[in-house]
Amino acid sequence: MSAPRGISxxxxxxxxxxxxxxxxxxxxxxxxxxxxxxxxxTGALDALAVELEPELVCVTGxxxxxxxxxxxxxxxxGPETALAAAAHTGADIVLNALVGIAGLAPTLRxxxxxxxxxxxxxxxxxxxxxxxxxxxxxxxxxxxxxxxEHSAVHQCLAGRPTSEVSRLTLTASxxxxxxxxLERLDxxxxxxxxxxxxWDMGTKITVDSATLANKALEVIEAHVLFxxxxxxxxxxVHPTSIVHSLVAFRDGSCLAQLGxxxxxxxxLYALGYPDRIDDRRERVGFDPLRDGxxxxxxxREDAFPLFAAGVDAGRRGGELPVVFNAANExxxxxxxxxxxxxxxLSEVVVRTxxxxxxxPIESPERIWQVDRDARTVAREQTEALTCESxxxxxxxGAP
Ligand code: NAD
Ligand code: MG
Numbered sequence: 582m583s584a585p586r587g588i589s590x591x592x593x594x595x596x597x598x599x600x601x602x603x604x605x606x607x608x609x610x611x612x613x614x615x616x617x618x619x620x621x622x623t624g625a626l627d628a629l630a631v632e633l634e635p636e637l638v639c640v641t642g643x644x645x646x647x648x649x650x651x652x653x654x655x656x657x658x659g660p661e662t663a664l665a666a667a668a669h670t671g672a673d674i675v676l677n678a679l680v681g682i683a684g685l686a687p688t689l690r691x692x693x694x695x696x697x698x699x700x701x702x703x704x705x706x707x708x709x710x711x712x713x714x715x716x717x718x719x720x721x722x723x724x725x726x727x728x729x730e731h732s733a734v735h736q737c738l739a740g741r742p743t744s745e746v747s748r749l750t751l752t753a754s755x756x757x758x759x760x761x762x763l764e765r766l767d768x769x770x771x772x773x774x775x776x777x778x779x780w781d782m783g784t785k786i787t788v789d790s791a792t793l794a795n796k797a798l799e800v801i802e803a804h805v806l807f808x809x810x811x812x813x814x815x816x817x818v819h820p821t822s823i824v825h826s827l828v829a830f831r832d833g834s835c836l837a838q839l840g841x842x843x844x845x846x847x848x849l850y851a852l853g854y855p856d857r858i859d860d861r862r863e864r865v866g867f868d869p870l871r872d873g874x875x876x877x878x879x880x881r882e883d884a885f886p887l888f889a890a891g892v893d894a895g896r897r898g899g900e901l902p903v904v905f906n907a908a909n910e911x912x913x914x915x916x917x918x919x920x921x922x923x924x925x926l927s928e929v930v931v932r933t934x935x936x937x938x939x940x941p942i943e944s945p946e947r948i949w950q951v952d953r954d955a956r957t958v959a960r961e962q963t964e965a966l967t968c969e970s971x972x973x974x975x976x977x978g979a980p
Contacts, residue, residue, distance in 0.1 A: 585609065585610060585611055585612050585613040586611065586612055586613070586673040586674055586852075587613055587614075587615040587669075587671040587672045587673050587674070588605065588612050588613065588614055588615060588616075588672060588673070588674045588675075588676060588852070589614075589615055589616035589617075589637075589666045589667065589669050589671075589672035589674070589675045589676070589691075589696075590602070590605075590614060590616070590617050590618070590676050590678065591618045591663055591666055591667065591675065591676065591677045591678060591679050591684070591687055591702075592618060592619070592620075592677070592678035592679040592680065592684075592701075592702075593617040593618060593619055593626065593629055593678075594619035594620070594622040594625045594626055594629075595678055595679075595680065595783050596678075596781070596782050596783040596786075596844075597676075597678035597701045597727065597782075597783070597844060597848070598619075598678045600843075600844045600845055600848060601676055601678060601848050601852075602614075602629070602633075603845065604845050604848050604849050604852070604860075605852075607860065607861075608849075608858060608860075611852075611853065611858060612674075612852060614633040614635050615635055615636050615637070615669060615671035615672050616635050616636060616637040616638070616639070616666040616669045616671070616672060617629055617630060617633070617635050617637075617638050617639070617666070618638075618639040618640070618641055618662065618663050618666045618679075619639075619640060619641070619642075620640070620641050620642040621640075621642040621645075623640055623645055623648060623650070626638060626640065627650045627651055627652050628651075630650070630652035630654065631651050631652050634654070635654065636654070636655070636669065636671050637654075637655055637657065637665065637666060637669055638652060638654065638655070638656050638657070639656070639657045639658070639662035639663060639665060639666050640656065640657070640658045640659075640662070641659070641660050641662055641663050641683070642660075643658050643659055643660075644658040644659075660683070663679065663683070663686070663687040664686060664687055664690045666687070667687035667688075667690040667691040667694070667696070668690050668691070668694045672696060673696065673697060674696065674697045674698075674699055674852060675687070675691035675696045675697070675698050675699070676699040676701070676727070676848070676851075676852070677691065677698060677699070677700050677701060677702045677705065678701045678702065678727075679702050680702070680704070680783055680785050680786070681702075681704050681785065681906075681910050682704050682705075682708050682903075682906060682907065682910070682948075682952055684702030684704055684705045685702075685704065685705040685708055685709045685713075685945075685948065686945075688700065688702060688705035688706075688709070688713055688716075689705075689709065689712060689713065689716045689945065691722070692713065692716035692717045692719075692720045692722050692724065693716045693719060693720045694720055694722070695720040695721050695722040696720070696722045696723075697722055697723040697725060698717075698722060698723065698724050698725070699725050699727050699848070699851035699852055700724060700725065700726055700727055700728075700851075701727040701728060701844075701848075703728055703798050703799060703802045704798070704906055706801065706802045706805045706806065707798050707801045707802060707805075707895075707902050707903075707905070707906050708902060708903045708906050708948055708952065709945060709948055710801070710804075710805035710902070711805075712944075712945050712948075713805070714805065724806070725850075725851035725854055726802075726806055726847070726851065727844070727847050727848055727851050728799060728802060728847070729825045729842075729844065729846075729847045730751045730752060730799055730803070730825055730826040731799070731802060731803060731806055731826075732825070732838070732846075732847035732850055732851065733824075733825035733826035733827075733837070733838035733847075734749055734751075734803065734806075734807060734826050734828055734838075735806075735850075736838045736850065737826070737827070737828035737836040737837065737838055738807070738828060741830070743807050743808050743809055745830050745831055745832075746807075746809060746813070746828055746829070746830055746831070747813065747829050747830060747831045748813050748814075748815060748828075748829040749803055749807065749809055749813065749814045749815065749826065749827070749828055749829075750815045750816070750817055750826060750827040750828075750829070751796065751799055751800065751803060751814065751815070751816050751817075751826050752816075752817055752818070752819040752822070752824050752825060752826055752827075752877075753790075753793065753795075753796045753816055753817070753818050753819065753880065754777070754778060754779045754780065754790065754818070754819070754820060754821075754822045754842075755778075755793075755818040755819075755820055755878075755880075756774075756777065756778070756790040756791040756792075756793065757773060757774060757776050757777055757778055757790075757791055758773070758774075758791055758884070758885075758923075759778075759818065759820060759881075761884070763883065763884055766884060766923055766924060767922060767923065767924050768923075769791070769922075769923035770923075771788075771916060771917050771919065773791075774787065774788050774791040774916070774923065775787050775788070777790055777791075778820070779820075779821065779822040779842045780822065780842050780844075782844075784917060785910070785913055788913045788916060788917065788926075789909070789913065791923075792885055792887045792888075792923075792926060792927060793880065793885035793887055793888040794887040794888070794891055794905075794909050794913075794930070796816050796880070796888055796891075797887060797888050797889075797890070797891020797892050797894075797895070797905070798891060798906070799816075800814050800816065800891070800892050800895060801891070801892075801894075801895035801902055804895060811892065811895060811896045816880055816888070817877045817878070817879070817880070818877065818878045818879065818880055819875065819876065819877050820876060820878075821842075821872070821875070821876070822842040823839055823840070823841070823842070823867060823872050823875060824837050824838070824839050824875055825837075825838050825839065825840065825847075826838060839866070839867040839872075840866055840867055841866075841867075841872075845860075885927075886927045886931060887909070887926075887927045887930055887931075890905065890927075890930060890931050890934060891905050891909075894934060897939040898939055898941075899938065899939035899940045899941045899942060900937050900938065900939065900940050900941075900942055900951045901934060901937060901938075901939050903942065903948055903951045903952055903955065904933060904934055904937045904951065904955040905930065905934060906952075907933075907951075907952045907955035907956050907959065908929060908930040908933035908934065908955050908956075908958070908959040908962075909930050910956075911929070911956050911959035911960055911963065912925075912926045912927075912929040912930050912959060912963065913926065915929070915963045920963060920967055921963060921966060921967070922970070925966045925970070928962075928966060929959055929962045929963050929966060930959070932962045933955055933958045933959045933962055936958050937951075937954075937955065937958075
């Protein structure tokens with residue numbers, strides 16, 4: 582047996598980070614943590630460092646006041662330290678579990694360094710798709726998706742060229758509001774949105790699953806990863822999240838990947854590929870009697886406007902996917918802070934998209950600029966909607 586492969590885990594304190602660590606702890610003969618990053622939860626990061634003894638620990642949110650870690654190894658502080666972790670020489674694999682566009686620069690750096698990138702951070706592919714593929718080609722490394730639907734597609738393709746594929750179908754749970762009537766959606770609170778029926782995830786992606794923005798991000802992600810035209814990528818709602826995606830081939834055969842809704846399976850696949858690592862806990866997999874029947878339904882585009890808006894942004898391309906992502910990040914935060922209603926969240930994103938065009942993006946630097954500009958517009962739209970709803974509420978009783 583060869584030496585364990587070094588893993589740099591970006592976003593160790595998050596949901597994917599925690600799930601990855603539970604998988605990695607079960608396979609010390611295969612994997613060894615060499616670098617960890619976290620944004621602010623330094624206590625949790627310190628405890629992980631004491632346990633895992635990495636060569637590098639990075640706090641991307643900066644050094645907190647009066648910080649006295651128990652871990653005596655090297656620490657680095659500041660946003661750019663995620664790049665040091667992505668390029669760390671001891672890392673064979675970089676697992677990018679950061680949330681939002683903050684994941685893009687480390688994705689590019691890991692690929693430029695020729696690493697295997699196990700990518701959970703879909704926002705990197707949405708905002709920087711062509712540059713990510715360029716970095717992959719230049720560095721000669723590997724890109725393995727961790728997102729469960731894309732892991733499913735990768736597994737169904739099994740190395741076949743996408744020229745043999747006639748259609749991809751990504752599945753969506755439909756989120757907590759799948760069967761809510763339109764008028765009830767206006768009353769949906771952050772607590773309602775965070776109660777996901779099948780997946781236990783970080784707050785941003787959980788809200789994205791409730792608006793279906795997540796599925797639009799995933800359609801763009803699939804387009805970048807697998808090089809298929811948007812017309813050949815479908816989405817279907819599958820409430821129990823057992824079938825993770827389907828690939829139809831041009832000879833009429835269709836393959837699907839099935840399993841319980843746990844991110845442990847796609848994480849282990851991305852770390853171990855091409856091996857199927859023996860993982861005792863997952864042997865049962867899909868049980869047709871226990872896990873059936875498998876039900877599917879159409880996406881309710883009228884109830885979840887961010888699905889069509891996001892796919893349209895992807896299809897039109899240029900600056901628009903960056904704008905969609907940035908406006909969505911701003912609007913999700915405002916919704917979680919109680920400044921926007923569920924319906925207004927989508928409204929902010931749609932209004933912000935309307936202020937930009939599909940102008941091509943020539944360089945990664947331009948992505949950051951468009952991201953900043955779109956955030957400014959999205960914040961203005963958030964303010965405007967907050968004022969409108971205060972005026973609307975005041976109107977009936979106003980003199
Ligand atoms: P999370 O919020 O639980 O964790 C995010 C991690 O990123 C944390 O470690 C946090 O400290 C760090 N972070 C936050 N802001 C940062 C910043 N500005 N700079 C650097 N680090 C920062 O999120 P998550 O649910 O683990 O999701 C991570 C990524 O994986 C997202 O892109 C998400 O869409 C994707 N994903 C998650 C799941 C899931 O089950 N959670 C499934 C599929 C895909
Ligand atoms: Mg997914």
